[in-house]
Amino acid sequence: QTLKGAPEGTELNAKGWQQEAAYRLLNNNLDPEVGEAPEDLVVYGGSGRAARSWDAYDAISEELLDLEDDETLLVQSGKPVGRFQTHEHAPRVLIANSNLVGKWDGWEHFHELEDEGLMMYGQMTAGSWAYIGTQGIIQGTYETLAECANQHFDETLKGTITVTAGLGGMGGAQPLAVTMNGGVCIAADVDEARIERRIETGYCQEKVDSIDEALQRAEEAAEAGESYSVGIHMNAAELFEELLDREFIPDIVTDQTSAHDPIEGYYPSGYTLEEAEKLREEDREQYRKESLKTMERHVDGILEMQERGAIAFEYGNNIRGEVDSYRDEDDLWPLTGTSSDERDPFDFPGFVPAYVRPMFCRGQGPFRWLALSGDKADIHRTDKAVRELFPEKDRLIRWIELAQEQVEFQGLPARVCWLGYETNNDDRTERAQFALRINELVREGEISAPIVVTRDHLDAGSVASPNRETEAMRDGSDAVADWPILNALVNCSAGADIVSVHDGGGVGIGNSLHTNNHVVLDGSDEAAETAKRVFTTDPGMGIVRHADAGYEDALDEAERSDVHIPMQED
Template sequence: MTAVDTLSATVEALCGDLSTIRAPRGTELNAQSWATEAPLRMLLNNLDADVAELPEQLIVYGGSGKAARNHEALKAIVASLLRLGDDETLLVQSGKPVGVFRTHPGAPRVLIANSLLVPHWATWDEFRRLEALGLTMFGQMTAGSWIYIGTQGILQGTYQTFVSAGERHFGSPDLAGRTILTAGLGGMGGAQALAATLAGGAILCVEVDPARIRRRLDTRYLDEAADSLDDALARIRAAAAERRPLSVGLEGNAAEIVPELARRGEHFDLVTDQTAAHDPLTGYVPAGLSVEAAAELRADDPDEYLRRARESIVRHVEGLLEYVRQGSYVFDYGNNLRGEAYAAGVEEAFTYPGFVPAYIRPLFCKGVGPFRWVALSGDEADIATIDETLRGLFQD
């Protein structure tokens, strides 16, 4: 077998079948060194079926956030990483390898740029035209940069957001007896359920996709699933009265549930949202449609889909604004829900703040923020070793 044949066989073994991708474990190298093995394992971990939302489509999280532009590009990236030397740098442009340059051991082994468009053409229509031609992809934050570690990656930040809101509005980081209303249990939004209960609160999480509710139940990020809106409210109210932390998932559309709860006058102390509204075509399901019906409409008539999605976003934000008027503390969670509503004519969409200036930026000013590390071996015992080392270094 020639060197080329060996390389091809290794690539096929690592990523030939998108449904069975799994990052290598252990201490045996596939690449030339650990400096290149690390990005290889992180890329493949992004597409592990236990991590990615839709690995067969290379979608990691966030509606359409991808790790590679297409299957052939993925194979080319893997092949490049397997051969890459410690004095070389791989350039990746929107999920496709475009060059390898001789650099030096102190330089980055991989440089990645995703989804960049000149501002005049930085529109969804132009992006989707280029995407259809196979010339770009949407990389989200950590999908296309190969450092997605599942919902755990945002858990600390979500927890910090909730406890900071508690300190600011209620004088205590302890949310016992407090209630939270939100929507979205995807790769990022799924952290809300566990983060809220870690902070002591009772949270109602609306999610249109029943599969995502099941996934959060299976991973124990979500405590319970309710059969109806009234059932969900009863569970949340009971937990809050007992000052007991609880997360409840409810299958439904936020554009319908949030305005209905506001109409009823059902009070929640904190109200937010983590649906994938940043991408109204592939991330936000219009009111009145199941996930399956939405997929059909998206494929058959994307313009009509967008019209209905934006109409639903308007209803959704109007419900949130009603909660502002009723005295709840409402904040945007970085998904451009306000921006989409404003573009659709809701002039007061930015009445409520975003989570970063409201709760996170003050923490950054104090030097409080997340730090991420991984065990490339895939051995959980290595995480425990890292934890013990950090406890020794940072005893306070």
């Protein structure tokens, strides 16, 4: 398979731009510039795949190129399984990835089915063809850290040191997000190639080999109030222990190793990368145990740093949940004989309740779009549109400017920012206002080919994930999965062009259910109508879901932006 990334330009390969968008996005996910291991169909986040097999990939491509404007293709865990006549206002592609019936809904049964060729892990935007490289996550990381700075420091990370780990597809955004907020970042990864990749793409400034060197440079930069980032080639658990031995306590500690998947995503301490991979092939169960042992030390390090004054939060990789779950396995716990069995891994918070939920309550979430033309100028025109539409939004404008300067495009040029429901006294939401404006620019030819608008599965009203997005909901409804299902159904009803429902993204099989959708802005009236509907229902679900849970911010936004919520006093 030769991987060339997405076709570009203004000519159609498929029978319409909706189908073309799906086709280009699938290939964009597998662009060697975008995906982490496209040769294995892996896009990011451990083993998150774009298609189940190369045969399935070929068949999806063939179907998409042949699909009519009133047909819908069905994809089941990365394999095309059906194609039916629907209608022009309906989605062109429906995707369900990695979903299992509750009682069987865990890695063990999933891996059995995967081995049989029956399933695929879709992560969030891997299997739904909406990944846009590290850039996709950087704005979320930027927002989270900015909010952290607001709450704990002086609205900036200037003068602070953040220690983290995991420089993969998403975790690689951390050093850049820290420096964008003015701070200093030390980040560990066991895979040297990942560090090098982040340096090449401008996400991380340099790599050093010794902890002492890293510490020295970091402290110098922090003292000088300069931003700085450094990658260090080692295991996270080991780094945290070494730092504690040196009595070094960072200002902020977190990590984004792929701990949600102890076998495919996380590396145990005491092995080189090659040794670990050999062990994984030969004895998966032993690998899992070694991984969990390391995770326990890793969490222990974070908790210890927190106790000694660091701001700690879990960055959505379920490392707390993994450690917690395996406490019940008698032969595994206590793993290391440290003090850990007295500590609850959930003693440090997740980033959502800590920093993100207030935004979700207002229907805000990581909105993103790609230029199907492949032309960077198209995205620069959209950047301009954001500035024109929302001149009063300082944090947003600062982000757009920083992104233009510092974020390199990977694959199809793309942009991400957080937009919400807020109608600003218009009858259109913020997201709809933006999409309608872009659709006009496409129609007028100011943008050279259609723009496809999509988002992360992590969004205001699209996910149930008790260890991450819906951790510690006010009413205790963390695990209620009716919400993402309604989100997918209502976006389908509103006419989104692709709708997907996945199990287990971010936090591992059985731990979450979530959805996303795509709308192709091809300049037509039809696209404008669809955009107006979908960018109302989709962020609207965020308001409805948080209002139902009793959040004041959501109730307030519902009132301000006139969201009809049954059984609420009007």
